[in-house]
Amino acid sequence: MRNLKLNRILPMLLCVMSLATGSFGQNVPKKEQNRPNIIFILADDMGYGDVSAYNEHSKIQTKNIDRLASKGVKFTDAHTSSAVCTPTRYGILTGRYNWRSTLKQHVLYGYSEALIAEDRVTIGSFLQAEGYKTAGIGKWHLGWDWDNIEAGDSLVNFSEKIKNGPTTRGFDYWFGFSGSLDMAPYVWVENDEPTMVPTKFTQNTGQKMWRKGPTSDDFDHEQVLPDITSKTVQFISENAKGDQPFFIYMPLPAPHTPILPTSDFQGKSGLDNPYGDFVLMVDWVVGEVMKSLEENGIADNTILIFTSDNGCSNQANFEQLATKGHDPSYVFRGHKADIFEGGHRVPFIVRWPAKVKASTSDQLVCTTDFFATVADVLDQKVEDNFAEDSFSFSAALGLPTKEATRESIVHHSINGSFAYRKGDYKAIFCPGSGGWSYPTPNDDVIKTLPPFQLYNLSTDIGEEHNLETEEAALLEQYRLELAKIVTDGRSTKGAPQKNDGPSVWPQLSWMEKK
Numbered sequence: 001m002r003n004l005k006l007n008r009i010l011p012m013l014l015c016v017m018s019l020a021t022g023s024f025g026q027n028v029p030k031k032e033q034n035r036p037n038i039i040f041i042l043a044d045d046m047g048y049g050d051v052s053a054y055n056e057h058s059k060i061q062t063k064n065i066d067r068l069a070s071k072g073v074k075f076t077d078a079h080t081s082s083a084v085c086t087p088t089r090y091g092i093l094t095g096r097y098n099w100r101s102t103l104k105q106h107v108l109y110g111y112s113e114a115l116i117a118e119d120r121v122t123i124g125s126f127l128q129a130e131g132y133k134t135a136g137i138g139k140w141h142l143g144w145d146w147d148n149i150e151a152g153d154s155l156v157n158f159s160e161k162i163k164n165g166p167t168t169r170g171f172d173y174w175f176g177f178s179g180s181l182d183m184a185p186y187v188w189v190e191n192d193e194p195t196m197v198p199t200k201f202t203q204n205t206g207q208k209m210w211r212k213g214p215t216s217d218d219f220d221h222e223q224v225l226p227d228i229t230s231k232t233v234q235f236i237s238e239n240a241k242g243d244q245p246f247f248i249y250m251p252l253p254a255p256h257t258p259i260l261p262t263s264d265f266q267g268k269s270g271l272d273n274p275y276g277d278f279v280l281m282v283d284w285v286v287g288e289v290m291k292s293l294e295e296n297g298i299a300d301n302t303i304l305i306f307t308s309d310n311g312c313s314n315q316a317n318f319e320q321l322a323t324k325g326h327d328p329s330y331v332f333r334g335h336k337a338d339i340f341e342g343g344h345r346v347p348f349i350v351r352w353p354a355k356v357k358a359s360t361s362d363q364l365v366c367t368t369d370f371f372a373t374v375a376d377v378l379d380q381k382v383e384d385n386f387a388e389d390s391f392s393f394s395a396a397l398g399l400p401t402k403e404a405t406r407e408s409i410v411h412h413s414i415n416g417s418f419a420y421r422k423g424d425y426k427a428i429f430c431p432g433s434g435g436w437s438y439p440t441p442n443d444d445v446i447k448t449l450p451p452f453q454l455y456n457l458s459t460d461i462g463e464e465h466n467l468e469t470e471e472a473a474l475l476e477q478y479r480l481e482l483a484k485i486v487t488d489g490r491s492t493k494g495a496p497q498k499n500d501g502p503s504v505w506p507q508l509s510w511m512e513k514k
Contacts, residue, residue, distance in 0.1 A: 035367065047311050127247045141251070
């Protein structure tokens with residue numbers, strides 16, 4: 001990343017080359033042989049407690065993810081940058097806290113415009129500049145511009161290319177869909193082109209829910225996860241023997257709604273709940289990727305990461321799962337959307353057999369840290385104007401590094417509420433969950449609760465005993481530290497940067513001195 005101008009031009013050139021060849025496996029000038037391939041698998045709405053390697057009481061046995069954990073580093077204190085989908089994806093690809101973007105709360109939808117700015121460096125464009133072949137396969141959920149979208153959702157022209165999609169944000173190859181699997185339109189896009197024009201409308205309800213919307217004949221909701229898997233395995237096979245290292249970003253649509261395990265997995269979990277079966281299907285996906293790496297002889301020098309974009313959704317039916325003795329949030333309070341631990345603490349596993357020994361780490365990690373860690377592994381510098389909230393976790397992998405490790409982290413809920421964690425303590429700057437679990441922002445009880453919360457996670461992992469009064473000085477210290485991180489435009493060392501959008505947000509009104 002020594003030349004940002006070149007970095008912005010290179011993705012377009014590589015994209016043109018990819019389209020011209022019509023194939024994944026183009027050859028490029030030879031790069032250093034010891035550079036690892038990188039695969040980042042991102043589950044969707046999968047809880048910390050859904051992985052049996054993390055939950056001794058789990059009723060779902062994730063044998064493939066467990067095998068990955070047994071051969072890699074299992075992080076026990078890893079967090080997403082947000083408790084919901086779109087913001088976490090933004091943080092992974094940019095190394096920047098999601099609330100610095102124009103999206104201050106909630107998520108995007110299937111027709112939303114591009115969230116990542118055109119001139120922002122992503123992990124994809126960074127790796128392109130380092131000679132990597134980059135691919136994104138799965139759920140985007142970061143917005144792109146459908147043709148004729150300015151005329152309205154119903155007038156989109158699916159026969160024309162999209163603009164500002166993944167191929168303009170650092171990916172040589174893209175195959176996937178625009179939003180979540182329950183968000184219309186239901187159309188595959190390969191590189192910039194819809195694969196078919198939708199000719200029908202579909203809709204479903206319950207745990208199999210997806211909203212009514214235009215659907216292409218080649219888009220079968222139940223087969224989306226297998227289709228993503230086969231495309232990924234194909235990419236691995238076609239690029240395994242080449243001289244160019246590759247990076248695959250594989251954002252899965254599961255086990256998010258619609259909860260659609262295929263017939264081979266239905267009933268397999270024994271939980272009388274399709275959610276458990278869908279988790280096992282995610283585990284199968286991880287197994288298929290691992291098998292492909294092994295069969296192609298490149299497993300040893302491939303960094304394989306597995307994590308989730310946030311905690312488990314309440315659509316999984318927690319009450320029913322509890323009757324079977326299973327809790328997707330493990331010992332943590334809350335679930336997807338919440339500022340509590342269950343909203344953003346996730347399984348996070350890193351395997352690199354050639355360089356990294358198996359271990360368990362309690363290093364504090366955020367999904368934004370993927371960017372700086374990759375740069376550290378490649379011995380490349382992260383400049384001041386990108387990856388502003390990314391810390392290398394190379395030390396926790398047992399790798400040599402001169403980079404500082406993460407000491408604090410900012411959490412964010414669906415409604416834009418903030419929390420700040422440092423050491424054992426976590427300060428929450430709202431009176432409830434900030435999300436979907438009790439007490440929600442709209443519950444009447446909110447008016448009677450203290451405006452802030454402070455918990456000692458070393459003695460109160462369930463976030464039950466609010467220390468706001470007893471530790472008022474510490475709460476104020478954390479407020480000031482968070483205020484500086486927000487106003488500086490970064491949490492890493494370097495020159496201050498500007499946040500996108502409004503400079504003052506309603507969610508941060510508590511920053512004004514009382």
